[in-house]
Amino acid sequence: MSSGAEPGRHIPAGPTAEHRARHGWISWRLAAPLVFVLTGVLFVASAHNSEGTDLREGRYTDLASLVSNESRQVSDLKREAAALQTEVDRLADGVQNQAVRRLQQKAERQRHAAGFTEVTGPALQITLSDAPADVINSSTQKVDRMIVHQQDIQAVVNALWNGGATGITIQGQRVISTTGIKCEGNAVQLDGVPYGQPYVIVAVGDLAALAQAIDADSYVQTYIEDSRQPDIAVGWELTALPSVTLPAYTGLRDLHYAQVAAS
Template identity: 30%
Template sequence: MVKRKIAITLGIMCFLLTIALCVQIKTMDSASSTVSRTLSDNGLRDEVLKMKAKYDDASKELEQKEKELEKIRQAATQNDTTSEAKEKELKQNNMILGNIDVTGDGVEIVLADATVKNNLNPSLQIIHYDDLQLVVNELKNAGAEAIEINGQRLVNTSAITCEGNIIKINGERIGSPFYIKAIGSQSLLYGALTRAGSIIDWIKNDGNTAEVKKVDNITISKYVGTISHDYIKESK
């Protein structure tokens, strides 16, 4: 009887131990997927991962604080019609600026590098930053009210830049495949993108993947970051 008890306890302990062991091994495996051999590389990698964890923590905290602020604002404007109107105005402005998540009907575009490389010019078979710029331009021209590329909301300070073999939007790296979401008049957006000779046509002709489809109730996330206003002043 005593021996059985001992066996069960030891079994449970080993069970916990192996779970922890497996989790640890998996974590270390995923952390060292980027190959680095020297000690200084490892140190740098540790630093980067720590910074990333810190960043994640900070952004979580920011989200929480924003929720708190929203609550306080609601409480403050509850019994007051003038401030209620102001609150509405504020929300609308934030929506246009890209400070809050928005939903609406629109289109979704998927752009991806060609999978079969058979062109003589391989440069044509990848999506470049200017392709994205042209698509965004087309969308804006067709009256898109909110645009997002791979989770990056396009606001009035957003830039789509080429950084060697990656593309940066809002300073964040993104890569193929690109999922572009846009809210606006579905028929206008769809028509602008699928007309003959449109940018989507060009991208397709080079052998890349380019698909456009109408999607109802798209959710576009808010812009993560701050829009600085150190130099602009109201002109008299």
């Protein structure tokens, strides 16, 4: 907040230094008791609201509850959407029209590439996590470098796609072309569902090609270098899995797109 004058506005001469000092002393004598009273009220209110617990601890507890509740609600909605999609598919199969049949067959051939079927094979599992609490509390580095951001997850996923991954999951959720990754407070949202760290990414594909793609990505390599710095220590763990089966995508399939506004 600036304390300077507005451009072009004249500032009248102020009181003398002696007058300001005397006025300030009188004002402080009058204001001090009020400040102490207000401080006591705020202290009591804080103690009451925290119910004897650390307010920061309560905030994190509330966050965990929020993540859990919203995840449960989204899971319920996904089950409802899946049931409705099954009904839509059943009704569509009953349509006796050659043009519709051809479109259905074309769509069926794209299900695997779109992520609507399971995929099995060797995989890389990469886990990203925030730095330990003691590092965050003692380090002189910026906190942003010690926590996982959406762009970190996106960089790893994009590198794995570049390595020819045939399927990817984040936190067990299948990633498709419309999957949204977004930071929301202390959590990361995937398609609107909040998840806390650590973030587990699994990619099925040729292990050598996937590893080479990770090595070739400059952003990911910077993240890995940060993970090796004792005063940053952001979490990185890579594991090769001989065989895993990734689930099919079961989220909503409707697409939202921009439209030109009517003139």
